[in-house]
Amino acid sequence: MTLKHLAGACALGLTSFALSAPAASAFCGFYVAKADTDLFNDASKVVLVRDDERTVITMASDYRGEASEFAMVVPVVDIPEREQINVANPALVDHLDEYTAPRLVEYYDENPCEMRYRRMESVAMSAPPQPMMEEAEMDADDLGVTIEAEYEVGEYDILILSAEESDGLITWLNQNEYRIPDGAEEVVGAYLKRGMKFFVAKVNLERHDGSSMLRPIQVAYEDDDFMLPIRLGTVNAEGKQELFVFAITRKGRVETTNYKTVKLPSNMDVPIFVKDEFGEFYKAMFEHQTEKENGKAVFMEYAWDMSWCDPCAANPLSRSELRELGVMWLDEGQQGDIQPMPRPGIRPGPQPVDAFVTRLHVRYDGQSFPEDLNFQVTGDRENYQGRYVLRHPWRGDYGQCEEAGQYAETLVSRWDEEAESLARLTGWELAEIKQKMADGGFSASAVGVSEPKPKKNWWQRLWGN
Amino acid sequence: MSRNCKFYALIRPHLMCFLPGMGVRTHAVGLFKAINRDARHWQILALFGLFCISFTTSDFSARPLALIAAIIGATSAQLAGTVWVNARKEERRAKSGSYWRGSSLEAGAVGWLADFQWKSALITSLSLSILLRASSLWFWLAAGFIAISAKFLIRYRGKHIFNPACIGIVTVSLIGGSAAWVSPGQWGQAPIFAAFAIGFAALVLSSAKRLDIALGFLIGFAAMLFGRAFYLGDPMAIPIHQMQSGALLVFAFFMITDPRSTPDSRLARLLFAFAVSALAAWLSWEHHIRGPMLYALAGLALLTPVLDRVLPARRFEWISKKETSDDPETPRGGLRPRPHIVRA
Numbered sequence: 001m002t003l004k005h006l007a008g009a010c011a012l013g014l015t016s017f018a019l020s021a022p023a024a025s026a027f028c029g030f031y032v033a034k035a036d037t038d039l040f041n042d043a044s045k046v047v048l049v050r051d052d053e054r055t056v057i058t059m060a061s062d063y064r065g066e067a068s069e070f071a072m073v074v075p076v077v078d079i080p081e082r083e084q085i086n087v088a089n090p091a092l093v094d095h096l097d098e099y100t101a102p103r104l105v106e107y108y109d110e111n112p113c114e115m116r117y118r119r120m121e122s123v124a125m126s127a128p129p130q131p132m133m134e135e136a137e138m139d140a141d142d143l144g145v146t147i148e149a150e151y152e153v154g155e156y157d158i159l160i161l162s163a164e165e166s167d168g169l170i171t172w173l174n175q176n177e178y179r180i181p182d183g184a185e186e187v188v189g190a191y192l193k194r195g196m197k198f199f200v201a202k203v204n205l206e207r208h209d210g211s212s213m214l215r216p217i218q219v220a221y222e223d224d225d226f227m228l229p230i231r232l233g234t235v236n237a238e239g240k241q242e243l244f245v246f247a248i249t250r251k252g253r254v255e256t257t258n259y260k261t262v263k264l265p266s267n268m269d270v271p272i273f274v275k276d277e278f279g280e281f282y283k284a285m286f287e288h289q290t291e292k293e294n295g296k297a298v299f300m301e302y303a304w305d306m307s308w309c310d311p312c313a314a315n316p317l318s319r320s321e322l323r324e325l326g327v328m329w330l331d332e333g334q335q336g337d338i339q340p341m342p343r344p345g346i347r348p349g350p351q352p353v354d355a356f357v358t359r360l361h362v363r364y365d366g367q368s369f370p371e372d373l374n375f376q377v378t379g380d381r382e383n384y385q386g387r388y389v390l391r392h393p394w395r396g397d398y399g400q401c402e403e404a405g406q407y408a409e410t411l412v413s414r415w416d417e418e419a420e421s422l423a424r425l426t427g428w429e430l431a432e433i434k435q436k437m438a439d440g441g442f443s444a445s446a447v448g449v450s451e452p453k454p455k456k457n458w459w460q461r462l463w464g465n
Numbered sequence: 466m467s468r469n470c471k472f473y474a475l476i477r478p479h480l481m482c483f484l485p486g487m488g489v490r491t492h493a494v495g496l497f498k499a500i501n502r503d504a505r506h507w508q509i510l511a512l513f514g515l516f517c518i519s520f521t522t523s524d525f526s527a528r529p530l531a532l533i534a535a536i537i538g539a540t541s542a543q544l545a546g547t548v549w550v551n552a553r554k555e556e557r558r559a560k561s562g563s564y565w566r567g568s569s570l571e572a573g574a575v576g577w578l579a580d581f582q583w584k585s586a587l588i589t590s591l592s593l594s595i596l597l598r599a600s601s602l603w604f605w606l607a608a609g610f611i612a613i614s615a616k617f618l619i620r621y622r623g624k625h626i627f628n629p630a631c632i633g634i635v636t637v638s639l640i641g642g643s644a645a646w647v648s649p650g651q652w653g654q655a656p657i658f659a660a661f662a663i664g665f666a667a668l669v670l671s672s673a674k675r676l677d678i679a680l681g682f683l684i685g686f687a688a689m690l691f692g693r694a695f696y697l698g699d700p701m702a703i704p705i706h707q708m709q710s711g712a713l714l715v716f717a718f719f720m721i722t723d724p725r726s727t728p729d730s731r732l733a734r735l736l737f738a739f740a741v742s743a744l745a746a747w748l749s750w751e752h753h754i755r756g757p758m759l760y761a762l763a764g765l766a767l768l769t770p771v772l773d774r775v776l777p778a779r780r781f782e783w784i785s786k787k788e789t790s791d792d793p794e795t796p797r798g799g800l801r802p803r804p805h806i807v808r809a
Binding site for chain 1: 650699
């Protein structure tokens with residue numbers, strides 16, 4: 001087991017060369033009806049599997065332009081060997097994405113006259129992505145750039161570059177059609193001064209099977225620094241970048257140490273019409289919550305023990321899928337393989353799979369996120385999910401029994417609360433929400449409750465007057 | 466003072482009942498004086514403020530239960546330590562045959578618990594609950610206990626070597642692995658500025674006179690960060706962002722300023738502060754340790770006795786001499802004559 005200190009790697013959405021991830025597929029679940037719409041264009045998806053210093057990074061791309069223009073440039077700490085690089089099945093990342101996606105849950109109210117309550121159903125599905133390819137070539141130049149290694153992996157040609165000067169490297173990259181945006185010198189220079197190398201990948205069309213999808217690149221490495229370089233992605237002026245990080249550990253939740261990690265608001269009842277526009281809802285909510293944090297927070301959308309889910313937006317990943325993603329510890333227990341020092345982590349009972357996944361969502365630019373993302377693995381195994389609840393009302397004759405009449409009244413106040421929480425989450429206009437609800441039959445008049453009943457004071461409710 | 470006046474306005478109706486005839490100003494001054502009597506009062510108020518900020522603004526905040534666990538751990542160690550110190554005093558007194566002062570232990574439990582420093586235990590507990598995160602409440606309890614035990618057990622010439630909260634956190638996170646961790650980034654921008662203001666105010670108000678070491682450390686650390694950014698060609702936004710860390714704040718204002726575990730002379734303190742900031746920067750750049758200043762302080766604490774020897778100065782006491790005559794928590798060894806220094 002040679003340890004190659006490959007590097008702390010990662011993705012940057014250097015514009016023209018896309019880096020990034022299946023946008024639409026990311027949010028699969030939401031688009032029950034129209035699965036193909038892009039929620040977040042050009043989002044990058046990165047899976048980080050981490051156990052002590054061992055790390056496997058999977059970088060998925062949502063690139064949809066010319067294949068010849070696809071390129072990926074990632075600063076790395078060390079020169080990886082060929083065996084450390086792999087190309088993964090894109091379905092893996094999509095599955096992980098679906099499994100961790102924020103979800104809508106539906107409940108149906110029973111006939112209040114029968115006073116039973118049955119839980120109904122959960123939701124969430126997905127959509128596939130699609131990219132492109134073509135040809136790229138490279139020059140050997142004396143710009144102070146050294147090609148440390150050269151690999152062919154899957155459809156990619158991969159180079160590991162080191163350089164003395166950022167200018168030379170950038171010139172070389174541009175000559176070789178990597179199209180580094182202006183203003184990248186400083187960032188590239190800072191990485192070079194820290195002794196980092198550059199991992200660059202292009203698609204080789206001769207080896208590409210012509211499918212519309214570029215497969216994610218994986219790199220396995222060891223490094224004590226648990227971080228994700230994002231600064232190259234902030235160089236281009238294309239506005240904010242969208243990044244999803246799926247971190248899988250055996251200990252627990254992953255958090256950023258140099259940016260605030262915030263839980264996305266969750267477990268709210270929302271109006272029924274959100275079902276048809278869950279994508280819009282989710283986008284608006286993320287946007288609104290980001291603004292509330294001045295654009296400076298990392299949002300945690302899911303943190304869960306991989307063994308189960310409730311409700312499931314997709315089935316948990318199988319052991320073989322996890323292994324493909326780089327979960328290296330799954331079989332180590334039995335085989336007495338090299339194991340990291342056992343530490344008194346809190347691990348409840350025997351579990352089918354010893355893996356904890358955290359999904360982080362970052363919208364960043366150079367101003368709000370000047371520094372690369374630094375992470376740490378914590379021992380926190382508390383489950384958390386982005387979950388939004390639809391409650392379908394019971395429809396019928398609200399005069400058939402006394403309970404039904406009372407039920408109709410509770411519906412009205414429930415709908416008010418749903419509208420208010422939706423407005424709070426998304427920043428949408430309350431009046432518009434209420435109008436939309438009324439159009440769908442969710443208003444006082446629709447259930448025959450004589451319009452705005454003034455809310456009873458607490459003392460009126462106290463003795464049942 | 467205006468803050469005190471506001472506070473006074475809140476409690477005035479009640480005070481009036483008890484203290485009719487006293488003017489507003491007198492009350493405010495009285496309250497201020499009461500708090501100001503002990504530097505630790507300001508620290509407790511400020512740390513409690515930070516605790517509340519964290520609790521209300523962060524999803525991964527300081528937790529009241531964790532605070533309680535830390536208090537239980539710290540207080541029990543403080544109790545045991547106090548009894549132990551008093552017993553040793555008594556033993557020494559009996560041996561030396563100096564009966565003129567009488568035995569404090571004759572006063573029963575009160576005697577055994579003479580000089581019970583609950584304020585120190587509370588300060589340590591607050592710092593622990595603000596900085597430390599863990600997967601189980603036991604870690605806070607253990608950290609509190611270890612912190613205060615180290616204060617009693619690891620001493621040199623009557624001064625404890627390690628800052629209690631610092632050594633508590635470092636020990637627990639080294640033992641606990643990822644089950645206990647420091648969470649430096651969970652503050653957000655507005656809260657961090659408020660927190661810095663509170664920390665600074667507390668330090669200025671407190672009579673601990675340790676502004677020098679706090680500023681020395683902050684300036685040293687900032688110089689490291691800005692220097693590196695300059696070297697790498699990074700935008701200044703990066704070091705500015707790096708300075709906005711909750712761990713850095715609590716550390717600078719409430720840990721490295723601890724007068725009991727830092728050098729006595731000002732020059733030595735500044736040297737110490739710069740050494741800590743340099744080591745912290747190195748740990749964070751080369752070893753990517755989160756919360757590096759805690760490890761730096763724990764590691765360099767051993768320098769304090771050396772610096773005290775080389776650059777001696779008057780020992781700090783929490784409560785000004787005229788208020789109390791007894792050395793609060795130090796076994797008598799600390800009052801031995803100063804080392805004799807020969808200079809060229």
